[in-house]
Amino acid sequence: MRLTVLGSGDAFSGCGCNAGYLLDSRVLVDCGAPAHVLSRRVGVSIRDLSLILLTHFHADHTFMLPLVLGALAFVPDPHRGPLIAGPPGTREYVSRLVTDGYGQHIQELLDLRLGPRYAVLQDGSDVELAGYRVRAHSVVHSLGPSLAYAISDSAGATIGFSGDSAMCAGLERAIRGCDLFVCECTGWGKPVPGGHLYSDEVAALMAAFPDVRFVISHLAQRRELRGALVAHDLLTLDVSPREQVTASS
Ligand SMILES: [Zn+2]
Known part of the structure; x- marks a missing residue:
């Protein structure tokens, strides 16, 4: 994957x-x-998207969605849009984003051209979406509901995403069994407010799950964390089942 x-x-x-x-x-x-x-910039077309997963409804995780949906819709031959899945309230939230951003007429055009479909995920969801197994785990953040995900392809490779989360049981459930885990690391050296992880907590998670490769992201500073890959924009990794991670760029 x-x-x-x-x-x-x-x-x-x-x-x-x-x-x-x-x-x-x-x-x-x-x-x-x-x-x-x-x-x-990485040679990918969003027209190939079949699934959009939202972890929670904060702006830094969602505010580009109306533009992406517009980019899918306002082409000469739009495809049916991707399935949009996330915590309870996802349909209403996305509709509000589009309507507040561009007005009701754009919402109606998106509905007409993309026919968007929605799925609600919650703690314990374990479903097949767009050919992937998606497991959702409720995590603690300043805004609820918030989810972490573990996503497996048909070959069995599993990549997890913390979303934004404090240390909690749901986060640990999401990490368990992943080949690679994309973990938020918002602070360094001391706790950060707002339901986030900082470097010492991520280090503790890495020690608790030594078989899982960690990529730290959602960074406030770009610093090294021993044993983790540090994400940068457009970092591309190929992940196979059980710890075979190769950098493509
Ligand atoms: Zn965030």
């Missing part, structure tokens, strides 16, 4: 684009980064 980091920065630092991750050009996890722009 190919992971491309579109955005490695946290909300406000400017350390990188906001959250967004591509899997195999078919799945987009969060949409804080301008996926319709950045995907071109």
Whole structure:
């Protein structure tokens, strides 16, 4: 499974684009980064997207979604749009984003051209979506509901995403069994407010799950954390079942 980091920065630092991750050009996890722009730089078309997963409804994870949906819809021959899945309230939240951003007429055009479909995920969801097994785990963040995901392809490779999370049981359930885990690391050296992880907590998770390769992202500062890969925008990794991770760029 190919992971491309579109955005490695946290909300406000400017350390990188906001959250967004591509899997195999078919799945987009969060949409804080301008996926319709950045995907071109790695030779991927968002027209191949079949699934968009949202971890939670903060701006740095979602505010590019109306633009991505517009980029899918306003082409001469639009395909049916991707399935959009996330915590309860996802349909209403996305509709509000589009309507507040561009007005009701654009919402109606998106409905007409993309026919968007929605799925609600919650703690314990274990479902097949767009050819991937998606497991969702509820995590603790300043805004609920918030989910972490573990996503497996048909070959059995599993990549996990913390979303934004404090240390909690749901986060640990999401990490367990992953080959690679994209873990937020918003602070360094001391706790950060708002339901986030900092470097010492990520180090503790790495020690607790030695078989899982960690990529730290959602960064306020780009620093080394012993044993972890440090994400940057457009980092691309190929992940096979059980710890075979090779950098493509
Ligand atoms: Zn965030």
